Amino acid sequence: METTLLRVAVLLAASLAVGGSAWCQTYPAKPVRLIIGGLPGTAPDIIARVVGPSVSESLGQPLVLENRGGGAGLLAAQITAAAPPDGYTALIVGGGSVSIVPFLTKARPYDPVGDFTPVTLVTIAPLVIACNPSLPVKSVKELIGLAKAKPKELLYATPGVGSIHHLTFEMLNRAASINLVHVPYKGGPPAVIDTIGGRVHLVITTVIPVSPHVKAARLRAIAVTSARRTGVFPEVPTVAESGLEGFESLQWFALFTPRNTAGAIRERLFKEVRKAVENPAVISVLAQEGQELAVNGPQALTEFHRAEVAKWHKVILHLRESGIVLE
Secondary structure: OHHHHHHHHHHHHHHHHHHHHHHHHOOOOOOEEEEEOOOOOOHHHHHHHHHHHHHHHHHOOOEEEEEOOOOOOHHHHHHHHOOOOOOOEEEEEEHHHHOOHHHHOOOOOOOOOOOEEEEEEEEEEEEEEEEOOOOOOOOHHHHHHHHHHOOOOOEEEEOOOOOHHHHHHHHHHHHHOOOOEEEEOOOHHHHHHHHHOOOOOEEEEEHHHHHHHHHOOOOEEEEEOOOOOOOOOOOOOEOOOOOOOOOOOEEEEEEEEEOOOOHHHHHHHHHHHHHHOOOHHHHHHHHHOOOEEOOOOHHHHHHHHHHHHHHHHHHHHHHHHOOOOOO
16 A cells, blocks of 8 residues: 555656646746836836846746835835746846845835745945045045044944945944944935935945046045945945955845745746847846846855855844834
């Protein structure tokens, strides 16, 4: 009896594997819904609309783009997490939505690791720390020295509480044992404007919003937070180069599907995204938006994503222990 049952189980498993393989070979048989974790004109939206046409053409089915920008990508992630894992729902989203935002709410809306299947990183966007030219610092080392001489006197601006910009500066505070004071704004542009106007001393943002102001000497770029320098400011060192070894923070944008999506499907989507970004026109448009290509595949994104979740969860716990409210 046991032998018979074992044979039945083996045959059933084999038939399911063959059936699943055959099904994946016919994928996709209908349009694929691409949830965009951002409003029109935001980075995830631009990436989707630049890369999407090539992916759609290769798949032989339309990508139906759907903007869901609520809660810094939280709504888009929730919709994706609740969708069936059949390959017909995918998510393009900023990394904060699946590594930071879930930890900022009292009732965690989804598991940032367990509820998604990583497909591929698509682009990264280095952050830059810039100051008003009147601030007597030209490097992170000099900034740390001034901050220690004037504790709680230097103000830094970000697009909001709990943003990756905010958490990056707080990570810098902790790493350098200093106390720069956070001034949150409703978005990046007013934070940049007030830094130029001298109402705050420093701002952290992506490179494109500050680039014209740095070139016009209205702001001074003192460091980028990525592991390597950016082509926009090749002369500006990284924070790690400036003495804080191992320091790294950047915005990143990636493609995910619901958990338990078949491996063959995510490999197909990864393949089509990789092919799409080989187009020089796509590369040019993304570069103009300050995005650097970083397509890396399912396994690499899985490892990178887990590391990002662990890093930012640790920073958030530290801030909460310090009495800082992040919700």
